[in-house]
Every structure is written in structure tokens, then in C-alpha cells.
């Protein structure tokens with residue numbers, strides 16, 4: 001076997017796919033550090049430097065890094081994509097996008113999007129009362145749209161109509177037939193001319209993991225017959241003028257552009273018909289669904305997409321134009337509600353691998369005494385004295401190991417012997433895998449050896465808090481170490497989190513074709529942290545994450561490029577994750593009560609002389625300190641009290 005050629009940073013880029021899924025936003029420097037290019041140009045920031053800076057302020061990983069310039073870039077990109085498509089198609093109408101707040105509600109995210117989108121009159125979409133409450137306060141641009149979706153009660157409708165009174169472009173999208181009467185009634189009472197949209201139930205179904213938003217059984221939208229009904233009720237109420245918009249949403253992360261085209265065509269037909277029936281209209285809203293190429297394969301695979309943002313804009317514009325022209329209908333302004341595509345890329349989750357779980361490695365010493373018959377047999381298989389082929393050898397070893405476990409349960413095998421049997425078995429598996437390293441056609445059973453032998457890297461984070469869709473929907477996210485990329489990663493591993501849940505793991509990874517069952521990582525270096533990043537986690541994960549095992553939100557840092565320095569950056573804001581005290585409060589435990597309860601027990605023990613007074617004081621101190629401390633692990637090398645958090649400098653005005 002020839003010696004493998006030296007590992008380069010280019011190999012790391014290929015293996016982890018940085019360029020494929022990250023485009024111009026990621027590169028590896030000669031020292032093996034992953035760098036982020038917030039604006040996709042030459043200016044870059046070493047991710048390790050961000051971690052260092054944030055740690056200096058007392059906040060450790062797990063850490064969400066928001067690269068705010070990247071968020072701004074995406075807002076500009078979608079607006080420019082539509083602007084270009086409209087130019088090229090000679091489309092007589094504008095693009096008027098909105099950001100659906102539900103995809104990432106964090107104030108700093110919504111504010112950044114509005115700021116970057118100001119010159120495009122970029123608006124907001126709300127799907128609930130709390131989201132509408134955010135939107136009404138934040139969206140001051142009177143030329144921007146405020147689309148109101150979701151189930152609505154009277155309060156919701158009243159609030160939306162209040163927006164009209166303040167001169168906002170609020171559009172209430174009717175999702176259920178019952179809503180129309182309430183809108184008419186409340187608008188009359190308030191003396192407001194409403195602007196109304198209709199969400200149509202398309203026959204075109206979405207696809208992929210998020211496809212349930214359409215089709216006959218979708219929980220949202222009006223059927224053709226309900227639309228006719230709404231049209232009649234509006235006419236009867238003399239509110240024909242209110243109907244302005246047709247809306248559809250076929251689900252998130254639509255991998256196939258063909259599906260999008262079909263839906264656009266069908267929705268445009270609804271638009272043209274309503275126009276023909278004499279409603280003013282003017283807006284066609286194509287909803288969300290614009291995908292993210294998480295695995296970088298550019299395919300119609302679930303975690304990917306077979307089109308670009310620019311291609312999407314072109315297809316939307318061209319198809320609306322064609323259908324409207326065929327029906328002799330004036331072209332509408334185009335609205336889209338892309339959430340995932342705007343916010344997924346800007347956010348990186350950093351966590352530390354803190355331990356490794358290996359498959360019974362260790363020396364097997366059979367020199368002393370006569371080993372148990374079973375052990376001798378396993379040793380013979382290990383030495384492969386009978387020159388069996390790999391599959392036979394594997395079957396034999398597996399059978400002997402099962403026998404060893406059965407005998408142990410019956411009391412016929414000692415613990416030490418069982419341990420030896422396990423070690424021998426895994427040793428045999430490792431040998432078989434090494435022997436097959438350069439074989440093309442590996443039997444299925446042996447192909448599984450890779451994942452059976454994979455180590456588990458224990459990582460200081462919670463899948464349920466930070467990568468919920470990986471657990472819930474098997475969604476793939478790019479995952480890679482953020483340093484040592486100039487070293488060959490020699491360990492095949494899967495990741496496990498620190499929750500007490502066996503589902504808290506990542507054992508599917510992106511690949512160009514299909515899915516990788518293990519990820520190559522580096523062995524630990526004593527005393528040095530090993531940081532891993534999960535990328536493109538800015539959409540949905542933050543808010544859907546849950547409190548399993550009470551870990552809660554992770555620390556967060558918002559990073560900006562420094563304008564005047566070549567490679568400089570600054571942290572605009574850092575937000576501490578949940579403390580134990582805070583998370584306990586959410587489930588009705590008051591920290592002071594708990595401290596008092598513990599202290600009472602300590603006092604009792606001191607009185608009974610089972611605990612010395614000095615020890616008792618120390619116990620109460622520890623308990624009180626940790627209740628204010630953080631929920632995630634504090635790796636051994638950093639056993640210092642957490643310093644108070646100081647907020648970093650505020651971004652200069654007018655940026």
C-alpha cells in the first residue's frame with residue numbers, strides 16, 4: 001500500500017464541502033483555520049478569533065455566532081435577483097418582498113433585515129398576534145408591505161386594521177372562510193378600508209420534508225368554491241375595492257424548481273380570474289419555499305435545491321408574466337415571503353467536543369494461564385489461522401461474541417472474560433475493515449462496520465435546543481471542525497450531545513451523493529479545546545429548540561466586519577445563554593426558595609453533627625453559585641468562576 005499524499009487545506013475544503021455549500025463565504029487559511037467572508041469578498045474573519053474574543057468576555061461555547069453582514073448580503077441578494085429578473089423580462093411591475101418573522105424572531109435579526117432592506121421597501125410577514133405586535137412597531141416604512149397570515153381572531157384583525165389607520169400597508173390574508181365576515185364587521189366598526197388577500201389552496205403539492213402546507217388536506221387556504229363565496233360576500237358588503245392580493249405557500253425548502261413553476265402558474269390563474277371578476281388586485285404573493293443548498297449537491301435531494309436564488313426569481317417573474325399576458329391581465333407587483341433563504345446562512349453554532357467514546361480498545365494479554373475455550377477461539381479468528389474470507393471471519397466472530405454474552409448471563413463466564421471477548425471482537429472488526437480499505441465491492445454487512453466502529457464524540461450542546469430539525473426531520477446541516485484543517489482527520493466519528501436522550505446525536509452528515517454515516521474528525525490534543533461548527537442554522541432552529549434536560553439557549557455573539565481595518569471585526573453584542581436560575585423559573589421553581597430549602601437541610605445536618613459548620617457553609621455557597629451559573633458543561637480546563645458579562649461597544653449609527 002502506498003503512503004497517502006500529505007493532507008492539505010484544499011483536501012479539507014473538499015471533504016467538508018465548504019465551497020460547495022458555503023460559496024464565497026468560507027475559506028481555510030494556511031494554518032488550517034476556517035474563515036468566514038461576511039460579504040463574500042476577500043475580507044475574512046477567523047472563526048477561532050471570534051471564539052477567543054467572546055470567551056474573553058466570559059461567554060463560552062456552545063455559542064451561536066451571527067454574522068450580521070451575511071444576513072444583510074442575503075437581503076440585498078434576493079432584492080437584486082428580482083430586480084434583475086424584472087429588468088431582463090421587461091416586467092412591468094415591482095418586487096415587494098417581506099420577511100416572515102416566524103423564521104427568526106430575534107430582534108437583532110429582524111432589525112438588521114429591515115435596515116438592509118430599507119432601500120428596497122422590504123417588509124414583514126406576521127403569522128400570529130405576537131409577531132404582528134413586533135411588526136407593527138418595527139416596520140415604519142410606509143411603502144413596505146405588512147402581510148398578516150395565520151389564524152386570526154378579532155383582536156388580531158383589529159390590530160392589523162389599526163396598522164391601516166397608521167398609514168401602513170397592512171394586508172390581511174384570509175386563510176379561512178370564517179375570517180371574512182369578521183374582517184368586514186370590524187373594518188366597518190372601525191371605519192377603516194381594509195386591504196385583503198386570499199390564500200389559495202393549490203392542487204400543486206410541495207415536496208420534501210415540509211410538503212404538508214398544500215393540497216386538498218392543507219390546514220390553510222381557500223378552495224375555489226370558498227374563493228367564489230368570499231368574492232360574493234365582499235361584493236355584497238360593498239368592499240370589492242378591498243381585495244388586493246392572491247397568496248400561496250407550498251411549504252418550506254422546495255428542492256425542485258419544477259414544483260415552484262407549477263405552483264406559480266396555478267396561483268397566477270387564480271389572480272387573473274379574480275381580476276376578471278372585477279376586483280382591483282395588484283399583488284401576487286408567492287410565499288416562501290425558496291431553498292438552501294445545505295449539502296452543496298445542487299440536486300433535488302431534500303436538503304438541497306436544483307436551482308439558484310437568481311433562477312428562482314427569473315422563473316417566478318417569467319411565469320407570472322406569461323400567464324397574465326395570455327389572460328390579458330395587467331402585471332401585478334410580486335411579493336415573496338422567503339425566510340429560510342434569507343436567514344439560514346448567517347448563523348453558525350459552535351460547540352466543543354469534550355470526550356470520545358471508543359469501541360473497547362485495549363491490549364489483549366493471553367500469556368497468563370489457560371484462557372477460556374471461547375477466548376481461544378476468538379483469538380484464533382483474530383489470527384485468522386484458517387484463512388477465512390472477511391465475511392466468514394466476521395460471522396464467526398459475531399457468533400462467538402454472542403455466545404460469550406449468553407454464557408455471561410448464565411453465570412458461566414467471568415466479567416474479565418467477557419471483557420476480553422469484547423476486545424477481541426472489536427479488534428477483529430478493525431482488522432477486517434483495514435483489510436477491505438481498498439476493496440471496491442464490499443458486502444453490505446461489512447460496509448456497516450464503518451459506522452459500527454465509529455467513535456462517538458461527546459459534544460457540549462443539545463440537539464434538541466440547537467439542531468431540532470435534525471432530530472425531528474432528519475434535516476442535514478453542514479458540520480465541520482473550525483480549526484486544525486491542515487491536519488488529516490483520522491478518526492471516523494458520529495456526534496452525541498450531552499442530553500440524557502439517546503436521540504440526542506448526529507449520525508447523518510452531508511455528502512455529495514447520498515448521506516455519510518460518519519464524519520472524519522481529529523484526535524484530541526491534551527489540554528486543547530476541539531471546536532466543531534454546525535452551519536446554516538439561522539432558520540427556524542433558534543425558536544423551535546426546546547428545553548430538554550433544561551439546557552436552554554446558548555450564548556450568542558453578533559459579529560460585524562470593521563470597515564476601516566483589512567481583516568478586522570467587532571462584536572456588536574453578546575447575549576448570555578440561559579442561566580440555571582432563569583430556566584428553573586420557567587418551570588415554576590424560584591431560585592431563592594430552592595436555596596432556602598437546601599439551606600434548611602444543611603442546617604439540620606449541621607445540628608445533627610453529621611456535617612461540620614464550615615462544610616455546611618461551603619455547600620450552600622456552591623449551590624447558590626451554580627444556580628446562577630450556566631446549564632452547559634464547563635470543560636475541565638476552564639474551572640474558573642464565570643466573569644460578569646460586559647456588553648461590547650454599540651454599532652455606530654448610520655451603518
Ligand SMILES: *Cc1c(COP(=O)(O)O)cnc(C)c1O
Nearest residue numbers: 249252253288289337338339340
Ligand atoms: C413559514 C412560512 C414562510 C417562510 O417559508 P420559507 O420556506 O422559510 O421561506 C412564508 N410564508 C408563510 C405563509 C409561511 O407559513
